[in-house]
Structure formats: C-alpha cells, structure tokens
Amino acid sequence: xxxxxxxxxxxxxxxxxxxxxxxxxxxxxxxxxxxxxxxxxxxxxxxxxxxxxxxxxxxxxxxxxxxxxxxxxxxxxxxxxxxxxxxxxxxxxxxxxxxxxxxxxxxxxxxxxxxxxxxxxxxxxxxxxxxxxxxxxxxxxxxxxxxxxxxxxxxxxxxxxxxxxxxxxxxxxxxxxxxxxxxxxxxxxxxxxxxxxxxxxxxxxxxxxxxxxxxxxxxxxxxxxxxxxxxxxxxxxxxxxxxxxxxxxxxxxxxxxxxxxxxxxxxxxxxxxxxxxx
Amino acid sequence: xxxxxxxxxxxxxxxxxxxxxxxxxxxxxxxxxxxxxxxxxxxxxxxxxxxxxxxxxxxxxxxxxxxxxxxxxxxxxxxxxxxxxxxxxxxxxxxxxxxxxxxxxxxxxxxxxxxxxxxxxxx
Numbered sequence: 001x002x003x004x005x006x007x008x009x010x011x012x013x014x015x016x017x018x019x020x021x022x023x024x025x026x027x028x029x030x031x032x033x034x035x036x037x038x039x040x041x042x043x044x045x046x047x048x049x050x051x052x053x054x055x056x057x058x059x060x061x062x063x064x065x066x067x068x069x070x071x072x073x074x075x076x077x078x079x080x081x082x083x084x085x086x087x088x089x090x091x092x093x094x095x096x097x098x099x100x101x102x103x104x105x106x107x108x109x110x111x112x113x114x115x116x117x118x119x120x121x122x123x124x125x126x127x128x129x130x131x132x133x134x135x136x137x138x139x140x141x142x143x144x145x146x147x148x149x150x151x152x153x154x155x156x157x158x159x160x161x162x163x164x165x166x167x168x169x170x171x172x173x174x175x176x177x178x179x180x181x182x183x184x185x186x187x188x189x190x191x192x193x194x195x196x197x198x199x200x201x202x203x204x205x206x207x208x209x210x211x212x213x214x215x216x217x218x219x220x221x222x223x224x225x226x227x228x229x230x231x232x233x234x235x236x237x238x239x240x241x242x243x244x245x246x247x248x249x250x251x252x253x254x255x256x257x258x259x260x261x262x263x264x265x266x267x268x269x270x271x272x273x274x275x276x277x278x
Numbered sequence: 279x280x281x282x283x284x285x286x287x288x289x290x291x292x293x294x295x296x297x298x299x300x301x302x303x304x305x306x307x308x309x310x311x312x313x314x315x316x317x318x319x320x321x322x323x324x325x326x327x328x329x330x331x332x333x334x335x336x337x338x339x340x341x342x343x344x345x346x347x348x349x350x351x352x353x354x355x356x357x358x359x360x361x362x363x364x365x366x367x368x369x370x371x372x373x374x375x376x377x378x379x380x381x382x383x384x385x386x387x388x389x390x391x392x393x394x395x396x397x398x399x400x401x
Contacts, residue, residue: 073334079327084337084360091352094327140326 002159003272004033004178006202008194010165012184013214013238016248018162019043020255022128024265029157032132033174034164035118035145042251046130048123054133054148056097056141057112061088065109072101072110096141118145122152129154143173150174158269167197172205180272181209182235187219192226199230208275212268215240233275236268281307281379282341283372288316290373296347297397298366299329305372306339309380328397329353337362345375345384348397354390366391 005018015032019040022030032040059072059081068086080094081101092115102110117139122131131152133145142164150173153159163174175181181202185195195211202209211227216237227234238244247257255262284301286293295301300322307314317339321331329349333356336344343363357364365384368375378384 079321079324079331082330082334082337082356082359084334084356087359089330089356089359091327091330094330 001180001273001276002153002155002161002178003180003182004161004163004175004207005182005184006163006171006175006198007165007184008167008196008198009185009191012165012186012191013212014162014165014184015039015043016214016244016254017182017184017212018160019253020261021265021269022160023253023255024262025158025269026127027157028127029129029131029152029154029159030162031130031149031152031159032162033146033149033170034162035133035135035142035149036164036170038132038134038162040162041130041132043253044125044128044130046123046125046128048121050120050122052120053116054118054120054145055114055116056095056144057099057102058092058095058097058115059090059101059110060113061090062109062111065107067107067109069106071104071106075100075104093138093140097144117141118148120145120148120152129157142170146170146173167194167201171198172201175202175207176205178207180276181207182212182268182272183209184212184214185223186215187213187221187223189219189222191219192223195223196226199232210235210272210275212236212238214238233271235271236264279309279343280339280341281309281343281345281376282336282339283307283368283375284319284344284346285316285372290314290371290376292372294345294347294368294370294372294375296369298344298346298349298353299324299332300397301346304332304336306341307372307376327352330356333357333360333362336360343379345379348392349387349390350392350394350396351390352394354387 005014032038070083073081073083080091082089118135133149164170185191210233217239283305284295285303285305286295304317321328333353337360345365345368364387366387
C-alpha cells in the first residue's frame with residue numbers, strides 16, 4: 001500500500017506524521033517528495049547510499065538550421081521562448097521540458113540539452129528504505145524531481161510519501177496513483193480553507209482519504225464540523241504540546257521519545273487499512 | 279513610429295501602469311498620425327513568462343519603443359534583441375507620457391530596473 005501525506009496549508013505537520021508513521025511500522029519505505037524543502041532525513045537520519053542528478057531536456061538552437069520562423073515560440077505553453085528579428089531567445093528556467101518545440105520545429109533545428117534541476121538521494125535507516133529529492137536552488141520545476149523520487153517506489157513495502165504543501169502540480173505529482181491520502185490540518189481558519197481546497201483535489205483524483213487534526217486543541221470547532229458535514233473520517237488528533245514541539249525542534253522523532261505515539265500511529269495504519277477494505 | 283505604453287485602461291486619460299508584463303492593456307500610439315489603439319494584454323495572467331510573452335507581442339506589433347514603469351530582466355532581453363527602445367519610470371496619464379516622449383523628456387533605459395516577478399507584487 002502507498003500512503004501519501006498532504007495538507008494544502010504548509011506547516012501543519014506532514015513531516016511529523018510521515019516520519020512517525022515510518023518509525024512505527026515494519027517493512028516501510030519513506031519517500032520525501034517535498035523536494036523544495038525535504039526534511040524527513042533530519043528526523044530519520046538515513047545512511048545515504050546513492051546520489052543521482054535529475055535533468056530535464058531544454059531546447060538549444062542549431063543556428064545553421066534555424067530560419068527564425070517562430071514556430072517554437074508559438075507552441076511553447078510556458079513562454080520560455082521568444083523569437084525576435086529571427087533570433088531565438090530561450091529562457092530555460094521557464095522550460096517544462098515538454099519537447100513541443102523540438103517536435104514542431106519544421107527545420108529540425110532544436111537540439112535538446114539536458115539541464116540538471118535537482119538530485120535524488122537514496123539510503124536506509126535500519127529497516128526503513130529511504131529516498132528523497134532536492135530541487136536545485138533557483139529552479140522552479142519540481143514535478144520532474146518528484147517523479148524521479150517516485151521511480152524508487154518499492155511495492156513490496158508499505159510506502160509512505162511525504163508530499164509538498166499546496167494544491168497544484170507538485171502535490172498532484174506526489175499523491176496521484178497512491179492508495180490513500182492523509183490530509184494533515186490544523187483547526188484554524190487558514191487550515192480549514194486550505195484543507196477544503198486539498199479535499200477538492202483528492203476527490204478529483206479519486207483517492208480515498210482521511211484527515212489528521214494537528215494541534216487539535218487550538219483554534220475552533222469548524223474543522224470538525226466540516227469533516228462531519230463532508231463525511232470525511234478524522235483519523236487522529238494530536239494536541240498542541242510543548243513536549244512535541246521540543247522534540248521536533250531538536251530534530252528527534254516524536255515516537256522515539258513518546259512511545260505511546262507509536263501505538264497511536266500503528267492504530268492509524270490499521271484504521272487506514274480498514275477504510276481501504278471497506 | 280509606433281510606441282507601446284503600458285496602460286491601466288483603454289483611453290489616453292488612463293494611467294500608465296507601472297508593470298510591463300502584467301499590465302491590463304497596451305496603448306499602441308502612432309506618432310505619424312497621432313492615432314492609437316488599445317490592446318488587451320493577454321499575458322497579464324500568464325502563469326510565468328508574462329514579460330517575455332508581452333515583449334514578443336510588442337515586437338510582433340512592430341512597435342519601436344516602449345514606455346512603462348518598470349521592466350524586468352527577461353522582458354529587457356527580448357525587447358533589446360528586438361531593437362525596441364525602452365523608456366521606464368513613466369507615471370501619470372498616457373497622454374502626459376506621450377507628450378513627454380515627444381518632447382524628448384525620457385531617457386532610454388539601458389538595463390532592467392527591477393528583478394523577476396516584481397510586477398507580481400514581490401520585491
């Protein structure tokens with residue numbers, strides 16, 4: 001089973017949930033797909049075994065063949081190409097690597113160049129298989145790096161994917177095709193707003209999901225009411241606790257210092273399995 | 279000659295919009311016969327590369343100069359390659375800007391004067 005952890009709003013506790021779940025179960029693989037700021041490794045401290053670059057193909061122009069017709073500019077959906085005075089200007093940081101310019105160039109004048117945008121590191125910590133991606137500084141295109149992390153999915157294991165925040169392409173790339181999504185939220189107006197956006201995304205993708213309310217004794221009751229109204233299972237509540245905050249800020253795993261949470265996360269996994277099997 | 283002015287509206291009384299790539303309209307003004315046309319900026323809501331697309335469009339319309347508030351590095355690169363002259367720092371109404379341009383009160387801008395994404399409200 002592949003469980004992904006998403007949230008809509010950032011800073012709700014995705015990484016805490018992902019790492020706690022990974023450390024509470026056996027035969028686990030943890031994939032950190034929050035490639036703009038991966039931090040599961042801080043809590044898991046894996047021994048890294050491999051490190052490989054991720055590249056996307058960006059256009060380069062063969063001046064001998066290019067007649068400046070501008071077709072590449074017309075077909076680029078991302079405004080990464082301008083053609084003025086028959087000169088092709090390429091803005092590779094905006095390129096999504098889709099290949100349209102290469103495909104449509106009538107003169108076969110575009111030669112794709114691999115541009116490195118990030119790296120993937122893999123390793124393990126005891127029984128936990130680990131991989132994460134890191135988007136290079138200044139790069140904007142995280143989905144190719146997320147896809148490269150997901151290539152490491154080992155279906156023989158319980159796979160836990162820590163997704164990035166938000167509700168756009170990076171999140172969808174991280175959670176699409178997974179078996180269950182845990183949406184982590186906090187009971188505040190911001191948390192609820194972004195939760196409801198994330199719920200729309202997950203429903204559109206047709207993935208079963210449930211909610212974890214973190215810092216559950218803060219804020220108001222609106223998140224609870226929303227979940228009841230929308231018939232969304234609340235899988236777990238974690239109170240606002242100074243102790244947990246201290247453990248987190250040291251970079252230590254919560255379940256190691258508070259063993260009662262190990263049982264809670266095992267219970268969470270059981271609940272998810274029950275929802276999956278109906 | 280045709281000049282493009284970044285505009286908040288469709289008339290000569292409209293204000294100069296300081297954003298090059300994300301302004302709502304361009305006033306394309308022809309100094310030969312003092313006629314103008316308001317063109318909607320289809321790049322204003324682009325996910326990315328608004329300045330690049332806008333510069334491409336202005337070049338395609340054969341404008342020879344741009345009057346605007348600020349111009350970022352990507353738009354600057356395209357406009358320069360297209361040999362479109364850039365006059366930034368303009369404020370006030372479109373009408374005023376055209377008068378100042380005609381009187382030679384603007385100095386040509388020789389480099390981008392803001393960073394990427396400035397027109398999206400980031401600094």
